[in-house]
Amino acid sequence: MARKQECIAMLLAGGQGSRLGILTKKIAKPAVPYGGKYRIIDFPLSNCVNSGIYTVGVLTQYQPLALNDYIGSGQPWDLDRADGGVHILSPYQAIAGMQWYKGTANAIYQNINFIDRYDPDYVAVLSGDHIYKMDYSKMLAAHKERGADCTIAMMEVPWDEASRFGLMFTDDEGRITAFEEKPKNPKTNQASMGVYIFTWKKLRQYLIDDEANPDSSNDFGKDVIPAMHNAGEKLYAYRFDGYWKDVGTIGSLWDANLELLNPGANIDLNDRSWRIYSRNDARPPHYISPDADIQSAIISAGCYVAGEVDYSVLFSNVTVEPGAKVQYSVIMPGAVIKSGAVVQYSMLAENTVVESGAVVGEEPPSGTEEASKWGITTIGEGLTVGKNAVIGADLMIDHDIEEGEVL
């Protein structure tokens, strides 16, 4: 019998991340590599343990193999526990039949039994695909202090991006007065971060009511939160002003990786007081050869660098042969860039091979008029780019490229 917990976390990790295209063909978005050694889900998982939440349900649905394998027993995050710990919660069969998770709220609804086992006072509902460091215990303290039914983490986003988010208006005490879901002309820039703390008793009832409503899309943002708001429940915003990133697109994933090279970036991954844990291979330190030329770069264990690396992130076990050049790129684990090849403004997925003399990606045009046609080129997992092949800007490659081919 599980012991009572004050607060447990439910991590929504079933999203496909379809705008990441080839990178999420075989893995769910939370399993996408980031920052040289992490996967996106390391952030919410590490936040949970760092915040003292030791019971975490991970809701998976889309391509869960890599994610299940990665989380395993939860040991890298100290979540292999006799009491609580991490649990993978996939859709299951019941007497009433088998149901996929229809929406975020339905995913939690289908796991009411799991949550009830811990008899928690509060439940944190977290998105598994955001990069941020946040102390949920402070947010929980605020939730308790205000006697809230639901607290939503909120941050101010740049005005020109506000229309991409769920926005909220608050009064002087931080109580939420109105919502706007991705409006064309935003009147506020206070955006929801997809981090919620609910008083479980309340949420439990709203989930049951939501499930009974045939018109509902069973989504937190669209259905459950508005229903709670309309019924006059106490909804508060919790202001967060640290680094937070939703890497929903190829461009934003590339950007978020390279941002780590910016000394002004507000995310310190070496902060020993708020460690981001991850599962890693046992590989030796990376070797930088006498021929190498490294400028701004993030380089991980097991790499061999003999070429030129500028403003790039190399994940573990990447090889950059002599005379190869990597700039403004993100190179995922195990990729090999052979001599004389150039990789620029690109992302290479795991174990890709760029043969000698090939060119992947293009520098952005200097004039602004053509910039709309330009973009980051992505090569899918395990693919080979043949000798002297040329791959232009803004392409997504899902098959091997022949020697000398020009795209």
Added chain:
Amino acid sequence: MNGKNVLGMILSNSYDECVPELTAMRTMGSVPFAGRYRLIDFALSNMVNSGVAKVGVLTDHNYHSLMDHVGSGRPWDLARKRDGLYLLPPFSVARGSGEWRMETLKNALAFAVDAGEEYILFTDSNIVCNIDYREIFDFHTAKNADITVACVRGVRPELPGIASYKADADGRITDAQIGAADGDTLCGVNVFLMRRSLFVQIMAEADSRNYESVEKDLILPGVSRYRAYAYEIKQYCRVISSLRSYFAVSMELFNSGYRAELFRTDRPVFTKLRDDAPTLYQPGCRVANSLIADGCVIEGTVENSIVFRGARIARNAVVRNSIIMQGGYVADGASVNCAILDKNVTVRPNRDLSGAENYPFFI
């Protein structure tokens, strides 16, 4: 070899006195090596990669850092309900007057008596190699040996009491010598394989006759008494015997061939994790021929050096031919050459530390 049938034993204090600088506060097994490892990682990883399921780590003194490092044995997959890792500190009351190795092996006796494995494999922890003990085991059984001793061919390491052997064409040891034999010779690296029952018998006798030296009282007479065979390690294998050899073996790691033999992907070397971020290289850095671990920030110049986890090399700092251990900091304008910086050492701005290649400066 069925790993379940072999009990692994690692001596963690091997030749501590030969590297006094690095073992003042630790055992030989916990001496940091190659940017992120401790020397015992090689023995532990070799054991688990060879299928050994139960490993005893024998300690004698200074084992605080060793216990911190190996912990429950999780990184080596030895945190288990059945078998796994056993830390074996000394029984201080029972301590006899013998040399360190003899006393350590006597300490191992009770553990060995209770074990169920048919064979027992001993190794020291000052050996840098990635070998498959199953090959030694197959050799041992093929030769129908009583005892198999792993050896390397070369110049005898400068270790007190280490044995060198003469063997016939079949590998059977015909003679053993302590302390002599210069030039090309078959040097024992203190890796022994035998039946556990034989070990128990030998140690019972050593105890009743009050033997004091493993080398003089067991190895020298043993080669004529038993069917003793020498297994020659052909792969990369180095023995740490002094600060100088520690430095030289470290500097050898820039050789890609040696690295490939030591850090094989099919037999990984495991170590305690620290969860550092990857290393950040800042504009203006210059790095050549160096091994750099995770968690570092490199702003200055690093050449022919090994930089451990979490070290920082500031702008205008120059590090050449050196080893910077975990958490080291070389400040703006400082210069370090032919030096070994122990854990968490700070070199203040504009200071200049310099040793010689055959006499590294240690701090």
